[in-house]
Amino acid sequence: MEKLFEKKTVLISGALGDIGRAAALAFAAQGAGVALGDIQPEAEARPLLEELKSIGAPCHYAQVDVSDAAAVNHWLQAAEAALGLVSMVVANAATVTIAGLYQVTAEQWSQELRVNLDGAFHVARAVTARMLEQRVTGSVVFVGSWAAEVAHSHIPAYSVSKAGLRMLSKCMALELAPHGIMVNEIAPGYVDAGLSRVVWQQAPEQKEHARLKTPVRQLITPQQVAREVVRLCDPENRHITGSVLLMDGGLSLL
Ligand SMILES: NC(=O)c1ccc[n+]([C@@H]2O[C@H](COP(=O)([O-])OP(=O)(O)OC[C@H]3O[C@@H](n4cnc5c(N)ncnc54)[C@H](O)[C@@H]3O)[C@@H](O)[C@H]2O)c1
Numbered sequence: 705m706e707k708l709f710e711k712k713t714v715l716i717s718g719a720l721g722d723i724g725r726a727a728a729l730a731f732a733a734q735g736a737g738v739a740l741g742d743i744q745p746e747a748e749a750r751p752l753l754e755e756l757k758s759i760g761a762p763c764h765y766a767q768v769d770v771s772d773a774a775a776v777n778h779w780l781q782a783a784e785a786a787l788g789l790v791s792m793v794v795a796n797a798a799t800v801t802i803a804g805l806y807q808v809t810a811e812q813w814s815q816e817l818r819v820n821l822d823g824a825f826h827v828a829r830a831v832t833a834r835m836l837e838q839r840v841t842g843s844v845v846f847v848g849s850w851a852a853e854v855a856h857s858h859i860p861a862y863s864v865s866k867a868g869l870r871m872l873s874k875c876m877a878l879e880l881a882p883h884g885i886m887v888n889e890i891a892p893g894y895v896d897a898g899l900s901r902v903v904w905q906q907a908p909e910q911k912e913h914a915r916l917k918t919p920v921r922q923l924i925t926p927q928q929v930a931r932e933v934v935r936l937c938d939p940e941n942r943h944i945t946g947s948v949l950l951m952d953g954g955l956s957l958l
Contacts, residue, residue: 707734708735708736709736709939710735711788712736712791713736713762713790713791713792714731714736714739714790714791714792714794714937715739715780715783715792715793716738716739716741716794716796717741717742717795717796718742718797719738719741719765719796720740720742720744720748720749722926723895723926723929724742724797725752725926726926726927727794727796727929727933728740728752728756730933731792732756732761734934736792737761737762737787737788738756738761738762738763738764739763739766739779739787740763740764740766741765741768741770741776741783741797741827742767742768743767743769743770743797744767746767752765753765762786762787763787766779766782770797770822770823770824770826771815771819771822772826776823776827780834789835789838790831790835791840791842791843792844792937793842793844793845794845795824795828797819797824798862798865799815799816799820799862800816800859800862800902801813802906803861804860805857805860808861816862817861817864817865819865820862820865820869821865824872825872828846828872828876829876832885835885836880836885839883842884843885843886843887843936843937844873844876844880844885845888845933846869846887847889847890847892847933848873849866849892850891850952850956853956854955854958869889870889870948873887873888873889873948877946881946884942886936886941886942886945887946888936888945888949889949890948892924892952893953893955893956894914894915894918894955895923896911896925898926900914911923917955918953919958920953920954924951932951936949
């Protein structure tokens with residue numbers, strides 16, 4: 705069967721996280737070369753790089769802090785030198801600070817916005833600027849959250865960063881539509897991994913509460929998120945842009 709992304713390259717930030725790793729493997733399974741970036745040291749990337757190589761996927765890793773625009777540009781240059789022009793980007797890196805409006809420090813607030821919002825901007829802008837220069841069509845997926853949809857008093861910095869991301873995605877979609885670059889957001893609910901796991905480690909009873917609160921009564925797996933991210937990058941998609949794929953099992957309907 706023909707693969708969706710033969711001879712194409714995707715760049716994924718936060719690639720060593722649970723959703724990032726699942727996305728890397730899902731793109732590789734569809735024939736893509738994979739440029740991975742994360743703030744973690746290269747040694748942490750070795751198992752994933754080995755797994756990607758074992759399925760024949762061209763891959764490259766760079767340790768990068770997405771909140772540093774210059775570092776993001778260097779990452780893109782290195783990725784392009786190793787794998788060729790990038791035509792798909794998944795802005796996925798994020799952190800979460802569990803602290804209410806009167807507990808969160810000014811530094812924590814700014815840091816969360818610098819990583820989750822500015823970081824996504826630096827990554828998506830760097831890649832798409834290069835795509836425009838080279839007249840290449842392709843896709844951007846921002847990994848947002850249902851937290852952009854519903855107020856959360858224990859994670860206000862995170863929620864604000866994801867609400868900002870939503871408008872960034874729409875502005876970029878409008879700007880890039882005439883150039884054949886589709887820009888969309890995926891907004892998962894409770895994923896049984898990654899950032900939610902951090903929250904649940906501190907309050908384990910919250911995990912079952914989250915499952916029961918979700919109308920479909922199921923948590924999401926990183927692989928399920930990755931499958932939808934891949935779908936949003938289907939090269940045949942020429943119309944779905946500026947959209948939010950709410951993947952929250954009905955949480956935001958409550
Ligand atoms: N887990 C959930 O329940 C859930 C729900 C909705 C949305 N999301 C979103 O999914 C995305 C991935 O999260 P995850 O759950 O896989 O968490 P995760 O912690 O497993 O992955 C996040 C990755 O981002 C990296 N990172 C953090 N700061 C960075 C920086 N400054 N520069 C580069 N990399 C950095 C981390 O090292 C980590 O590998 C995030 O955007 C998150 O907001 C997660």
